[in-house]
Amino acid sequence: MTREEKSQVIENLTAQLAESANIYLADISGLDADATTRLRRACFKAGVSLNVVKNTLLAKAMESSEKEFGELTGVLKGNTSLMVSETGNAPAKVIKEFRKKSDRPLLKGAFVEEAIFIGDEQLDKLVEIKSKEEVIGDIIGLLQSPAKNVISALKSGGNTIAGLVKTLSEREG
Numbered sequence: 001m002t003r004e005e006k007s008q009v010i011e012n013l014t015a016q017l018a019e020s021a022n023i024y025l026a027d028i029s030g031l032d033a034d035a036t037t038r039l040r041r042a043c044f045k046a047g048v049s050l051n052v053v054k055n056t057l058l059a060k061a062m063e064s065s066e067k068e069f070g071e072l073t074g075v076l077k078g079n080t081s082l083m084v085s086e087t088g089n090a091p092a093k094v095i096k097e098f099r100k101k102s103d104r105p106l107l108k109g110a111f112v113e114e115a116i117f118i119g120d121e122q123l124d125k126l127v128e129i130k131s132k133e134e135v136i137g138d139i140i141g142l143l144q145s146p147a148k149n150v151i152s153a154l155k156s157g158g159n160t161i162a163g164l165v166k167t168l169s170e171r172e173g
Contacts, residue, residue, distance in 0.1 A: 006057060013053065013061035013082075020084045022112050024091040024126075025072065026105040028052070029079035039098055039105065046094050049084040058082065070116050075108040087133075088112045092126035 001009075017023060028039065043050040055076040062069045083091040089112075095105050110117040110126055117126060130138070 017065045022088045024083035024110045025108040028105040046090045072109045087131045089129045
């Protein structure tokens with residue numbers, strides 16, 4: 001690879017890092033061609049981009065990025081695959097599901113919404129992170145709950161103030 005090609009790869013990686021809020025580094029070494037193809041398909045279905053990268057080029061891209069990757073550059077040893085997703089927990093779910101049949105991929109580290117996770121033991125924590133959509137859904141559910149109580153009280157109270165007060169007082173007791 002020429003110096004010009006390397007600088008182009010670094011520029012592309014830097015742009016990808018800048019655009020992505022959720023970046024996972026994994027080790028997929030040891031997977032045969034069939035297993036790698038299945039992993040790529042699983043990633044595609046989950047909306048995860050999977051690319052094998054050179055550690056030195058990724059380290060330079062991380063350095064030139066405006067994001068603070070901290071200790072994450074320390075895991076750039078051996079084979080490294082870059083997993084990028086819009087959803088914070090999608091790559092972790094893909095890794096966990098894939099490992100039901102294989103011992104790989106191993107999580108080296110992750111950068112999720114500016115938080116850094118180092119090591120494969122962090123995988124369960126990352127799987128449990130809720131996506132933005134899930135958090136919004138929880139908030140909407142919480143906000144709807146009091147309104148649903150008032151509406152059901154209005155319906156069951158026989159449309160009278162006395163019935164409404166009686167229904168609401170029974171619910172509190």
